[in-house]
Amino acid sequence: KNQVEQSPQSLIILEGKNCTLQCNYTVSPFSNLRWYKQDTGRGPVSLTIMTFSENTKSNGRYTATLDADTKQSSLHITASQLSDSASYICVVSALYSTLTFGKGTMLLVSP
Amino acid sequence: DAGITQSPRHKVTETGTPVTLRCHQTENHRYMYWYRQDPGHGLRLIHYSYGVKDTDKGEVSDGYSVSRSKTEDFLLTLESATSSQTSVYFCAISGGRDRNTEAFFGQGTRLTVV
DSSP: OEEEEEEEEEEEEETTTTTTEEEOOOOOOOOEEEEEOOOOOOOOEEEEEEHHHHHEEETTTTEEEETTTTTEEEEEEEEEOOGOOOEEEEEETTTOOOOEOOEEEEEEEEE | OEEEEEOOOOEOOOOOOOOEEEEEEEOOOSEEEEEEEEEEEEOOOEEEETTTTTTOOOOTTEEEEEEETTTTTEEEESOOGGGGOEEEEEEEOOOOOSSOOEEOOOOEEEEEEO
């Protein structure tokens, strides 16, 4: 069964600090991995998409990494801002199949 | 933002009544999806469509039906709503030759079954 596990479940950091969120998956055959940001009361918004051949992808202060061998991904947030407070969801896509969603990491950036 | 509109945005209904949620897109994307999101769970796929009148079940399809008579509209129907169907429902769309392309989500519909 395809699964996506995220850690930590929740995280509180001070404004301006960096943080890293983790994602482990067992989806096969792998097609791509996405990170989404979901603000409270809104739909998820895509941050990055990475395929098998991509190790790193950045979107502003967000940098995602992918290790396809160990089936792990991380999302690093640099110089956090209050607006980064949200749920971050790791989503893995299998070839010719639908998306498998993680439960998300709830990030709170405190002033 | 991708042109996806969900309606209604909020609804309260009684157990046993039928409910239809609508997803409308202006992007001409081929694939449309309905998900539900509940505390302690990731988004879970209910049904999806890969073209007009072409639909398939997701992992939590029991109690739900869908229809897609036009490219732009994807309807989710709860024939007889139950309290376990209280949830936030999200519609998503994706397009392109490879359906593993970017997926865009609507704003969600909060449904409460009392």
